[in-house]
Amino acid sequence: MVLKLTLKPYERIIVNGCAIRNSGRRHSIVIEEQADIVRGKDLLDASQAVTVVNRAYFLIQTALTRADLREKLVPLIQQNLAELATVFGPPTVHHIFEAANFVSKSDYYKALKHLKPVLEYEHELLNHIASTNDDGEDDAEEAPKVAATG
Numbered sequence: 001m002v003l004k005l006t007l008k009p010y011e012r013i014i015v016n017g018c019a020i021r022n023s024g025r026r027h028s029i030v031i032e033e034q035a036d037i038v039r040g041k042d043l044l045d046a047s048q049a050v051t052v053v054n055r056a057y058f059l060i061q062t063a064l065t066r067a068d069l070r071e072k073l074v075p076l077i078q079q080n081l082a083e084l085a086t087v088f089g090p091p092t093v094h095h096i097f098e099a100a101n102f103v104s105k106s107d108y109y110k111a112l113k114h115l116k117p118v119l120e121y122e123h124e125l126l127n128h129i130a131s132t133n134d135d136g137e138d139d140a141e142e143a144p145k146v147a148a149t150g
Helices: 052-065 067-087 092-104 108-149
Strands: 003-007 012-015 018-021 027-031 037-039
Touching: 003 037, 037 052, 037 108, 052 067, 052 092, 052 108, 067 092, 092 108
Parallel strands: none
Antiparallel strands: 003 027, 012 018, 012 037
């Protein structure tokens, strides 16, 4: 299987655990053999792994980029995904099952790909909760003022 990647200026990729950064110009490279590859834009920083979905994504990402840790990580990943499957309903849970399926096949890139929509959905939910809390706090602060002037 041949994979052709077109890299933007200064874009970073990880190939078999090795970080590679493009120069200041757009370049294309061809990967001719099977390799574990992930683009920098698809990587989470460890400090971002604070939510349940982010943690599962980060564990899969680590398994993808660190072959030496895979054996230890796979049980943790499967446990995290099993817990996620009990929290989310259709259609999101389908992505979690697909991610777990690809982890069991040692295809960590496809597992990340299937977990990405769950990551985005979690982000939307957290933003919605935050905006709802912000609205509620504003109402709570205004209520005493209205009562005091009334």
